[in-house]
Amino acid sequence: MAELMDYDEVLARFDPTLGLEVHVELNTATKMFCACDNSPGGEPNTKVCPVCLGLPGSLPVVNGRAVESAIRIGLALGCSIAPWSRFARKNYFYPDMTKDFQTSQYDEPICFDGHVDLLVDGQTYGIEIERVHMEEDAGKLTHAGASGRIQDADYSLVDYNRAGTPLMEIVTKPIGGLGAHTPDVGRAYLAHLRDLMVALGVSDARMEAGNLRCDVNISLAPKGATELGKRTETKNVNSLRAVEDALRYEIRRQGALLSAGGSVTQETRHWNEQGWTSPGRSKEQAEDYRYFPEPDLVPVAPSAAWIEELRATLPEPPAQRRARLQTQWGFTDLEMRDVVGTSGSLDLIDATVGAGASASSARKWWLGELARRANETDAELADLPITPAQVARVQALVDAGTLTDKLARSVFEGVLAGEGDPDAVVASRGLAVVSDDGALGEAVDAVIAAQPDVADKIRAGKVQAAGALIGAVMKAMRGQADAARVRELILERLA
Amino acid sequence: MAGSPIHTSGVSVALSTEEVARLAGLARITVSAEELATIAPQLDIVLDAVASVSEVANADVTPMTHALPLTNVFRDDVVRPGLTREQALAMAPAVEEDRFRVPRILGEEA
Amino acid sequence: MTDVIRLTAAELGRKIAARELTAVAVTQAFLDQIARNDDAVHAFLYVDAEGALAQAAAVDARLDAGETMGPLAGVPLALKDLFTQAGLPTTAGSRMLQGWRPPYSATVTQRLIDAGIVILGKTNLDEFAMGSSTENSAFGPTHNPWDLARIPGGSGGGSSASLAAFEAPLAMGTDTGGSIRQPASVTGTVGVKPTYGGTSRFGVIAMASSLDQPGPCARTVLDAALLHEVIAGHDPLDSTSIDAPVPPVVEAARSGDVSGMKIGVVTELGGEGYAPGVEQRFGEALDLLRAAGAEIVEVSCPHFSYALGAYYLIMPSEVSSNLARYDGMRYGLRAGDDGSRGTEEVMALTREEGFGAEVKRRIILGTYALSSGYYDAYYGSAQKVRRLIADDFDAAFAQVDVLVSPSTPTTAFRIGERIDDPLAMYKSDLCTIPSNMAGNASGSFPAGLAPEDGLPVGFQVMAPPLADDRVYRVGAALERAVAERDGGVLTDQIAARWVPQAQEA
Structure with a gap:
């Protein structure tokens, strides 16, 4: 572990500049350059063909849907779409690349010069997008050896199922002026991209599955300096929390180095899940990738008409959507801020309302019970194994009187534990409110018989004494009764 | 019928054996010292011949990458059967656990 | 049946369709000819006797059942060993791929099979098609049937030699800088490089992607045109394939009418460095066409004089990238894997052992041309020269219907003569390279023998993109006039040497 400086002290002396490169795996049916199945997983080397295996004589053909997705991503990020762009070959030898070059885009990307506004803690931050380009993923290496790590492996094994999966690389321009908010804004940007990919329907955007991968660039310059400092590029930053932590860590590490009169090595670093970065390949020995235009593919030249057609398919811009939903849902500004401040909750509440729940109940569950459970496991709301439809169903059961709020919480617990959908959990855990008047009536009669003095008081008109009897009945029913109905039954009998 | 067969610039490019060794490394080819000594002058001769291209390649000429000006050649996003795993692995030098077995990867942390 | 092997592909196809001959008998006749002569010629790297006979039998069965097939059904063909054919060894003339059997077939291979053409086997070539003599094959050189001490041209020397030695009536080639036309020229056969994108490259082992083009090889113009029609046309698996009708090449080959055509002689493709016999026969051919x-x-x-220089930047650059995949990880040779060496070293040892000298030279040259700091000066400039050459063609085709030149500056040189002088070797392709750079159609046709050495001279016809039919039209006119003058097509003059007489089976 490197020497670290106090975060606030670093920020008092230095201005950080942030840059993010995000790789998004598209969820197209087929790969970028061949008609192989692009769905994740599968038995090793079963989703391959001569093209993605790089066999002699094979040739690539561009997946039209992937180009559409790239253009839609670009438009959603406010980019210009290049009227003419090309693929290039990035030449380097590595056993996970079947052709020993990656087909990518170089100096002619399909989308460029975008802009995104992020709302973080009520403050708006503008992020400039440098480019969005198309490329292909590589195969998957596993390292054979005691540790499973590359450094001390005896040999490696390659599965090429993932080779050729369409990848979109989204690169920001250097983002300065964020000061102490740099980590939060970095995290918010990635959350925004993730939500946007889902809204566009172009990627499953599951970070834990590697659908969204982030490289984090950060440099420090003395306050007021005009030149940027030497930057590090941290790879393998694969959760929202990791982005924030990696940025904070690198800011503190670089701050310590610079303050001690040292300098930052421009290099690639690796994020370790334990919470620190370690050096990778040094940038001084940068590879010579020998880019040149891919001669096996022809230029991509989207017509203005096609671009407009794709623009029409874009989801509503986030700010506009937030305003519309707040009006529809009748939330106060304060309530809405909670929603916007909880990553993913806007979409989840919207979907829950779409599944039939009221906005206030949807908000209550997602920001209450479910947010609490997500926090417990350090997960994102969207990653909880429960769907908006299931939440709406639980609320429907509450509205129908089948569940109390307390019982509903048990149902959520069951669903999250993988016990099935709400109805199944209600059945298997026996959670439904007893609405059978026969069984309830028997319990009421038994309590009245057991406490004749209290019954007499009620008969005499002291209705408030009913509380004691209600409590006894609820206890007898182990909570699975509707207290209001119990009260009704008691008063009926003692009228 | 006149005309010289090839333009040559007369400018000698002269690749050193060190430079050729670096290029061979970049191209992942082990080259012996003897081979280096043969290849370097041969490359010089070729490079000398090709140096002429810069004479006519002005800034106002648009580079031509494809013989014919095709654009937007796309494939529908429809899955088609590829190879079976047996076919995919049949020609591999080494296979283990249905994967291609490759020598250990040194000098990298990825 | 030795008379059978002297027939043209068109005649064979006609007789097979009329059931005067069976495809099996024809195939067997060529297999016998290969067995008799290929030790001396070495045109074939692999003869698939069993597969060819099975294919022929299937054609016979279909024809016997009354099915109508194409004009070349049952006619045998020699396939350059750069085309993949599922299950059969495909080496590209390299030790790197020795023993590799592809799990798929090239589009061209599949179209041949679908047309009932019988594939006899795979022919020799310069390693990964890099060369003009077939001497760069890892499996030994092919000999020119006109003079066994001489080269049959390259890279497709095996295909052209198989035609000249009557071991096949048809052959497939690929042309990156002249690999169809130069071998055709020096063996007295016909070879056409279609318009780039006219034939599919899918499944053809790549040398330089933006220049490579498969094309037909035959002893007559009509045979080449019939084969052209089988293999050409749009292929969705090749992004550079043209989605347009195949030009009417067969009609043009049958017609051969050049009256009123304007033919342009390219000033820059002649003069110093051209053999006297080549210039003489070229001049005579012009008279015949007139x-x-x-x-x-x-x-x-x-700008044609800059073509060779630009070619030797673009081609090696693409070669260096296209041949990167031969790294010993997934197929083909793996050398030096002793369990302790890392991937990087094993890749480098594999590529040292698997590639021959010319391939290494071009890979290193291309790596240099693309490496940082040189891209603009080399690859970028070469792409500009390419534009200038295409502009020259455009301007010329605004004045004339076709352009012509000798196919190659000299007749076949001796085996070993140029092997240590790359630049001398590269000059073999001086006349053919411009059409690869611009992508237009171009063919080589026999123009007679050079008086000084009695070796074939080729006449090149270049037509605008997608006007491949004009190449055949002029080629057919020349073929007709030369046959009238010499008493037959050029290869008839060596038929007696390769086809045993009075051995009727």
Whole structure:
């Protein structure tokens, strides 16, 4: 572990500049350059063909849907779409690349010069997008050896199922002026991209599955300096929390180095899940990738008409959507801020309302019970194994009187534990409110018989004494009764 | 019928054996010292011949990458059967656990 | 049945369709000829006797059942060993791929099979098609049937030699800088490089992607055209394939009418460095075409003299990238894997052992041309020269219907003569390279023998993109006039040497 400086002290002396490169795996049916199945997983080397295996004589053909997705991503990020762009070959030898070059885009990307506004803690931050380009993923290496790590492996094994999966690389321009908010804004940007990919329907955007991968660039310059400092590029930053932590860590590490009169090595670093970065390949020995235009593919030249057609398919811009939903849902500004401040909750509440729940109940569950459970496991709301439809169903059961709020919480617990959908959990855990008047009536009669003095008081008109009897009945029913109905039954009998 | 067969610039490019060794490394080819000594002058001769291209390649000429000006050649996003795993692995030098077995990867942390 | 092997592909196809001959008998006749002569010629790297006979039998069965098939059904063909054919060894003439059997077939291979053409086997070539003599094959050189001490041209020397030695009536080639036309020229056969994108490259082992083009090889113009029609046309698996109708090449080959055609002689493709016999036969060919009604004019294409230089930047650059995949990880040779060496070293040892000298030279040259700091000066400039050459062609085709030149500056040179002098070797392709750079159609046709050495001279016809039919039209006119003058097509003059007489089976 490197020497670290106090975060606030670093920020008092230095201005950080942030840059993010995000790789998004598209969820197209087929790969970028061949008609192989692009769905994740599968038995090793079963989703391959001569093209993605790089066999002699094979040739690539561009997946039209992937180009559409790239253009839609670009438009959603406010980019210009290049009227003419090309693929290039990035030449380097590595056993996970079947052709020993990656087909990518170089100096002619399909989308460029975008802009995104992020709302973080009520403050708006503008992020400039440098480019969005198309490329292909590589195969998957596993390292054979005691540790499973590359450094001390005896040999490696390659599965090429993932080779050729369409990848979109989204690169920001250097983002300065964020000061102490740099980590939060970095995290918010990635959350925004993730939500946007889902809204566009172009990627499953599951970070834990590697659908969204982030490289984090950060440099420090003395306050007021005009030149940027030497930057590090941290790879393998694969959760929202990791982005924030990696940025904070690198800011503190670089701050310590610079303050001690040292300098930052421009290099690639690796994020370790334990919470620190370690050096990778040094940038001084940068590879010579020998880019040149891919001669096996022809230029991509989207017509203005096609671009407009794709623009029409874009989801509503986030700010506009937030305003519309707040009006529809009748939330106060304060309530809405909670929603916007909880990553993913806007979409989840919207979907829950779409599944039939009221906005206030949807908000209550997602920001209450479910947010609490997500926090417990350090997960994102969207990653909880429960769907908006299931939440709406639980609320429907509450509205129908089948569940109390307390019982509903048990149902959520069951669903999250993988016990099935709400109805199944209600059945298997026996959670439904007893609405059978026969069984309830028997319990009421038994309590009245057991406490004749209290019954007499009620008969005499002291209705408030009913509380004691209600409590006894609820206890007898182990909570699975509707207290209001119990009260009704008691008063009926003692009228 | 006149005309010289090839333009040559007369400018000698002269690749050193060190430079050729670096290029061979970049191209992942082990080259012996003897081979280096043969290849370097041969490359010089070729490079000398090709140096002429810069004479006519002005800034106002648009580079031509494809013989014919095709654009937007796309494939529908429809899955088609590829190879079976047996076919995919049949020609591999080494296979283990249905994967291609490759020598250990040194000098990298990825 | 030795008379069978002297028939043209068109005649064979006609007789097979009429059931005067069976495809099996024809195939067997060529297999016998290969067995008799290929030790001396070495045109084939692999003969698939069993597969060929099975294919022929299937054609016979279909024809016997009354099915109508194409004009070349049952006619055998020699396939350059650069085309994949599922299950059969495909080496590209390299030790790197020795023993590799592809799990798929090239589009061209599949179209041949679908047309009932019988594939006899795979022919020899310069390693990964890099060369002009077939001497760069890892499996030994092919010999020119006109003079076994001489080269049959390259890279497709095996295909052209198989035709000249009557081991096959048809052959497939690929042309990156002249690999169809130069071998055709030095073996007295016909070879056409279609318009780039006219034939599919899918499944053809790549040398330089933006230049490679598969094309037909035969002993007559009509045979080449019939084969052209089988293999050409749009292929969705090749992004550079043209989605347009195949030009009417067969009609043009049958017609051969050049009356009123304007033919341009390229000033820059002649003069110093051209053999006297080549110039003489070329001049005579112009006279023959003039006599057939064509108008001959001289046209200047000033940038053609830069073509060779630009070619030797673009081609090696693409080669260095296309051949990166031969790294010993997934297929083919793996050398030096002793369990302790890392991937990087094993890749480098594999590539040292698997590649021959010329391939290494071009890979290193291409790596240099693309490496940082040189891209603009080399690859970028070469792409500009390419534009200038295409502009020259455009300007010329605004004045004339076709352009012509000798196919290659000299006749076949001796085996070993140029192997240590790359630049001398590269000059073999001086006349053919411009059409690869611009992508237009171009063919080589026999123009007679050079008086000084009695070796074949080729006449090149270049037509605008997608006007491949004009190449055949002029080629057919020349073929007709030369046959009238010499008493037959050029290869008839060595038939007696390769086809045993009075051995009727």
